[in-house]
Amino acid sequence: xxxxxxxxxxxxxxxxxxxxxxxxxxxxxxxxxxxxxxxxxxxxxxxxxxxxxxxxxxxxxxxxxxxxxxxxxxxxxxxxxxxxxxxxxxxxxx
Amino acid sequence: xxxxxxxxxxxxxxxxxxxxxxxxxxxxxxxxxxxxxxxxxxxxxxxxxxxxxxxxxxxxxxxxxxxxxxxxxxxxxxxxxxxxxxxxxxxxxxxxxxxxxxxxxxxxxxxxxxxxxxxxxxxxxxxxxxxxxxxxxxxxxxxxxxxxxxxxxxxxxxxxxxxxxxxxxxxxxxxxxxxxxxxxxxxxxxxxxxxxxxxxxxxxxxxxxxxxxxxxxxxxxxxxxxxxxxxxxxxxxxxxxxxxxxxxxxxxxxxxxxxxxxxxxxxxxxxxxxxxxxxxxxxxxxxxxxxxxxxxxxxxxxxxxxxxxxxxxxxxxxxxxxxxxxxxx
Ligand SMILES: [Fe+2]
Ligand SMILES: [Fe+2]
Numbered sequence: 001x002x003x004x005x006x007x008x009x010x011x012x013x014x015x016x017x018x019x020x021x022x023x024x025x026x027x028x029x030x031x032x033x034x035x036x037x038x039x040x041x042x043x044x045x046x047x048x049x050x051x052x053x054x055x056x057x058x059x060x061x062x063x064x065x066x067x068x069x070x071x072x073x074x075x076x077x078x079x080x081x082x083x084x085x086x087x088x089x090x091x092x093x094x
Numbered sequence: 095x096x097x098x099x100x101x102x103x104x105x106x107x108x109x110x111x112x113x114x115x116x117x118x119x120x121x122x123x124x125x126x127x128x129x130x131x132x133x134x135x136x137x138x139x140x141x142x143x144x145x146x147x148x149x150x151x152x153x154x155x156x157x158x159x160x161x162x163x164x165x166x167x168x169x170x171x172x173x174x175x176x177x178x179x180x181x182x183x184x185x186x187x188x189x190x191x192x193x194x195x196x197x198x199x200x201x202x203x204x205x206x207x208x209x210x211x212x213x214x215x216x217x218x219x220x221x222x223x224x225x226x227x228x229x230x231x232x233x234x235x236x237x238x239x240x241x242x243x244x245x246x247x248x249x250x251x252x253x254x255x256x257x258x259x260x261x262x263x264x265x266x267x268x269x270x271x272x273x274x275x276x277x278x279x280x281x282x283x284x285x286x287x288x289x290x291x292x293x294x295x296x297x298x299x300x301x302x303x304x305x306x307x308x309x310x311x312x313x314x315x316x317x318x319x320x321x322x323x324x325x326x327x328x329x330x331x332x333x334x335x336x337x338x339x340x341x342x343x344x345x346x347x348x349x350x351x352x353x354x355x356x357x358x359x360x361x362x363x364x365x366x367x368x369x370x371x372x373x374x375x376x377x378x379x380x381x382x383x384x385x386x387x388x389x390x391x392x393x394x395x396x397x398x399x400x401x402x403x404x405x406x407x408x409x410x411x412x413x414x415x416x417x418x419x420x421x422x423x
Contacts (some may be wrong), residue, residue: 004204005410007197024260025194027203029413041190044183045267060150 008034010042011052020052028053033057095244096218097150098309098381098386100317103139124325129255132198140324143317145199147326148257149206152192153217156210157391159185161225162234164168170228177274178231184271188264195256211396219309219377222385229282229289229296235275237342243268244338245308248328257326283349290350297346298354306367306377308335314374330394339367 005027023042028034034053041060042048062070078084085093110118115188117137123130130136159182166182169175193203218237225231246268249261282293309315309331321327346353357370379385 005406022265024191026190026198029409030416033409033413041187044180044187061133064131090418 005029007056008038009051009056010034010038012038012042012048013050013052015049020050025056026053048052056080095308096154096245098216098218099315100143100147100150100321102143102317102320102324107323119299121323124253124323127251127253127325129258130253131255132200138219140326141199143321143324144254144257145196145201147321148192148196148199149209150216150218152189152196152206153210154221155185155189155192155214157217157221157395158238159189160391160394161221161223161387162231164225165228165231168228169231174278181235181271181274183360184267191263192257194267195254195260198256207399211391211399213383217380218307219380220303220383220389221389222380222387223299224304224387226299227292228298229279229292230300231276232282232293233277233296233300235271235273236279236299236345237275238307239268239271239275239340240342241304241307243272244334244341248251248334249326251325251328253325276349279349279351283351293349294351297351301354302372302376303380305335305339305372306380308332308338310374310377311372336366339369343367368391 006029007025008028008031009025010023012023013020026034026037026041028037031053035051036089038051038053039048074080096181103248108117110121113121116135120130120136120140123134130140141308162178162185166178170177193206199205208217210217220241225234243265246261246265250258250265252258252261279293279296282289312318312330312332315331318330322330343353343358345405355370357368359368360366361368380388383389
């Protein structure tokens with residue numbers, strides 16, 4: 001067997017109610033094996049409460065070259081942040 | 095280190111004047127500590143050097159399982175056996191995190207394994223020494239994992255994102271490795287005269303090879319400057335080696351073990367421990383494949399891979415059969 005098994009990206013949700021987070025990848029023949037292998041490789045210390053595996057080939061990502069087009073427009077919208085607003089210091093709970 | 099003397103393809107740092115606009119922009123990002131991700135533009139030499147460094151590191155984790163695996167069935171208690179199993183399993187995990195990081199650079203896992211099995215790829219010189227007694231398992235955890243941690247902590251801030259992230263995971267797991275090793279030696283040193291002698295013997299055999307793990311002296315390390323400019327190496331070999339000596343000597347004193355170096359002394363002026371000359375002939379000999387266990391390690395790796403062939407084939411056939419059934423249904 002000279003060809004690698006398909007590559008899967010692994011996402012783990014920890015116990016603390018956070019979203020699934022990308023942790024790395026593994027090789028497996030099918031989804032079931034991918035889950036089992038991901039369990040062994042990425043959750044040896046109780047890190048996980050749930051695992052997602054996704055065939056790496058199915059992931060669509062934005063191109064590095066599109067960074068400006070995609071993300072620059074939000075850069076000058078500072079009024080979306082609470083620190084933009086000046087509130088007198090004697091007003092509480094705001 | 096786990097990756098020693100990684101070839102950067104150049105023998106000195108490239109200077110700004112000779113860089114293309116892309117290379118200069120890339121170097122600016124590295125200088126500003128902006129992480130480089132797999133799909134970002136990168137110089138071909140950076141990519142190749144990283145593949146070499148990360149895969150060497152991965153191979154070291156995997157081959158590193160062999161000397162310790164040697165003692166799993168003979169661990170002196172069930173507690174020790176469980177700990178050693180967990181430690182060796184961690185090393186397998188480290189290898190897999192690292193192969194996965196290397197693959198983001200566009201290389202296949204199979205290619206990397208082929209390079210290891212054919213003897214083309216390197217792994218750390220340290221794993222070509224034999225584990226003769228149980229005390230060697232203590233010495234490996236304490237000294238070898240200790241040296242590995244020294245090298246891996248700065249790599250958590252290396253310029254290539256997937257490598258840095260893999261190192262963060264690895265470092266979280268390493269400290270148990272070093273502590274369990276120290277504990278093994280502590281127990282032996284507090285034991286009978288024979289046990290203490292065994293601990294000292296392990297110290298005598300592992301001390302110098304551990305110092306060699308950091309790679310050639312700075313003057314002989316032609317690739318260091320470029321690797322540091324790329325931030326895939328954050329300190330020189332000698333810097334890390336000195337830190338390791340400074341950290342380890344007091345621990346040896348605590349154990350009551352003698353460091354096998356007649357030139358070792360504390361330098362009041364510098365605040366560091368001065369140590370004797372490393373036997374570089376031995377180092378290069380081991381790197382070139384002539385250490386005590388080089389052939390045995392490769393043979394064991396190849397055999398494990400070949401013995402697993404039927405499992406891989408069966409798993410593949412099973413997956414194909416199930417996929418065909420699903421398609422028919
Ligand atoms: Fe490791
Ligand atoms: Fe380790």
